[in-house]
Amino acid sequence: MSSSVYIAGVGVISAIGNNVAEHLRAFENERAGMGDITMLNTIHKGELPVAEVKLNNNDLAKLTDMPPQTSRTALLSLAAANEAIADAGIPGFDTLRTGFISANTVGGMDKSEDFFVDFLADNNKGKLRNIFDHECGSKTEIVADQLGITDYLTTISTACSSSANAIFYAARLIKNDLLDVAIAGGTDALTKFTLNGFNTLMILDKEFCKPFDEHREGLNLGEGAGYLVLVSEKIAETLNKEPYCKLSGYNNSNDAYHQTASSPDGTGSYLAMKGALKKSGLKPSDIDYINLHGTGTPNNDSAEGTAVKRIFDPEYPPMSSTKSYTGHTLGASGGIEAVFSVLSIRHGIIYPNLRFETRMSELPFEPETEFLKGQNINHVMSNSFGFGGNCTSLIFSRI
Amino acid sequence: MKTFIRSSSCISPQKTFGNDDFLTDIVEYTGTRLKAIEPDYKEFIDPKQIRRMSHIIKMGVAAAKDCLNKADVEMPGAIITGTAFGCLEDTITFLTRIVEQNEELLPPTAFIQSTHNTVAAQIALMLKCHEYNNTFVHKGISFESALLDAIMLLKEQEADNILVGGTEEMVDTSFKVLTRLGLYKRWPASNLSLLSTESKGTIGGEGAVFFLLTDKTSENNLAELTSIKTVYNPKDIEGSINTFLQGNSLNPEDIDLVITGKNGDIRNDAIYKQISSSLFKNNGLANYKHLCGEYPTSSSFALWLAANVIKKGIIPEVISERESKKTAPKKVLIYNHYLQKYHSLMLLSAI
Secondary structure: OOOOEEEEEEEEEEOOEOOHHHHHHHHHOOOOOOEOOOOOOOOOOOOOOEEOOOOOHHHHHHHHOOOOOOOHHHHHHHHHHHHHHHHHOOOOHHHOOEEEEEEOOOOOHHHHHHHHHHHHHOOOOOOHHHOOOOOHHHHHHHHHHHHOOOOEEEEEOEOEOHHHHHHHHHHHHHHOOOOOEEEEEEEEOOOHHHHHHHHHOOOEOOOOOOOOOOOOOOEOEEOEEEEEEEEEHHHHOOOOOOOOEEEEEEEEEEOOOOOOOOOOOOHHHHHHHHHHHHHHOOOHHHOOEEEOOOOOOHHHHHHHHHHHHHHHOOOOOOEEOOHHHHOEOHHHHHHHHHHHHHHHHHHOOEOOOOOOOOOOOOOOOOOOOOOEOOOOOOEEEEEEEOHHHEEEEEEEEOO | OOOEEEEEEEEOOOOOOOOOOOOOOOOOOOOOEOOOOOOOHHHOOOHHHHOOOOHHHHHHHHHHHHHHHHHOOOOOOEEEEEOOOOOHHHHHHHHHHHHHOOOOOOOOHHHHOOOOOHHHHHHHHHHOOOOEEEEEOOHHHHHHHHHHHHHHHHHOOOOOOEEEEEEEOOOHHHHHHHHHOOOEOOOOOOHHHHHHOOEOOEOEOOEEEEEEEEOOOOOOOOEEEEEEEEEEOOOOHHHHHHHHHHHOOOOHHHOOEEEEOOOOEHHHHHHHHHHHHOOOOOOEEEEOHHHHOEOOOOHHHHHHHHHHHHHHOOOOHHHEEEOOOOOOOOEEEEEEEEOOOEEEEEEEEOO
């Protein structure tokens, strides 16, 4: 029950790379993934920047050996999950109790949008194959079937904290001895639905986003997928290489303030960070790097910053928002940023917060702006907050 | 450690909400779509908010609040929901506007309320509950995933008085699409004769059912939730059921009543027929989907049913297929599957 859960493998795809190695290069070269919309058929083309994965659906289908008409959400998921499993290289993988715990926010919406145009004109029209897998759970199922995972699969959807919740739910399944191995994280593809949704809320920056900057004007949407392979203590001992680190702390708290806005004092974020620290038995001063939620919206960064201040003042660890590279990948962000957190420990690196210029007036700290190498990083906190007040913090620790 | 169902509240196409009668006054439907009977929401939700809320949010919030009231608990230790389709009404409203207004001048409300965690979030907001809050969206085991999360939280001693619910709303669009996908019967008849039609297709349903789970004993507890298990694409479901029973030190004959997910579709019901003449040939049998319709989280209705069967010591005639040897069942097994892929087992015991 109290055994540790180890990270044995990682996989990621986003606008800055199609695998872990490409991500590390992009970080070091400070190369962000935002640009003009090229794939979505939307009136916002040329007006709103997004962070697209640079492979189209045909490329992704080839990469994952899937039919090209598969939902992009599932293609991204499979690409990252494949990398994570190959990276872990778990001996006797097929014989273990394995789960796939994935997250996303809008399921097969990329296909449903096409269906809906024809359906609205005539309710007997619209290709059913474009709507058949609309559900969030279908994305998980399609990928699990490709991965050959049958012991346990489920899907979590708590908006932008979805995949952070998937990761720690997976860890608990292992701790409760229901699974030996779990691939956990999340995926989301860019859709007109989410692009227009966030646009109606007037929180999309027309320029590249500037998280934690006094003059930040909103977020850029991104897409991608990120997964961790979590294993029990027993399986960790059988690995051919050292696990990356362990998941030492986690907490899910609710802001209970507003359906979309964060409370001014960041109650939910504060409780999540505080709870994760308590779970890990660590003090704030033990944290060597915070991967912030840092969307770049005035509201999030102010609430999150206030909560960080309440916990860490006066000694602040280096922190940054990698959304300045990947954009906000919604249901995938917790998984993608968990991968970055794990890599931070493994490689002793801290990611810069791109385009930061001016410290926020209400905060006594500012994010890291340089790519730092050769750091001794033992504990990393990763924040993921979402609509519905859903706030989750994870802590990864060196073994 | 044991898990108990402290209270439950059920909004369904039957008169199950705010009603002490236990399925005595059955509502008959003749179409293939059963709509939940809406209570007077003013008792549970601020009237100003009712207008803004979609069907699933209202049902979910009211059932959650009523469930807490019944347990005399003001603040739950966690809120966990399961829904396969999520907030369809708002999702479709927003999608429709994107198409019809060509992405211009869209109001944000439908988008804001379309996220799958809206029901759990609105409950937290109403109660000012800062505790653990999660939403599972995995097809036919969305509700069971939420239950497993709750059971683990109790075991980990992370929380007590955990509010768990299964919610689903049917809207015109999903009904039309699911009809085109062949889920429903072509020639509708009375829901009360659904299970004897021997044809393809079933009837659609919806509802919101909440439970308060605790590890504390109380004579007011409805039942013990002894064990749950979900199986994906089983090769041998009888074997899986046997293993599940053995894991709970039980033989098939120890089960007083088996509640199955029969829905009137011959493909769907084949497995239930098989086990009723093999594994469970000597057991009492009951069914529920003719009352609430088929939907991905309908097992939450079955759990409400089983908990009440145990607490009240009554098997309502309308659910009974084969009489139980015990008039007041002590062990009830729910076996349901959704579209043959996701199978779930829930075992309840008298306290």
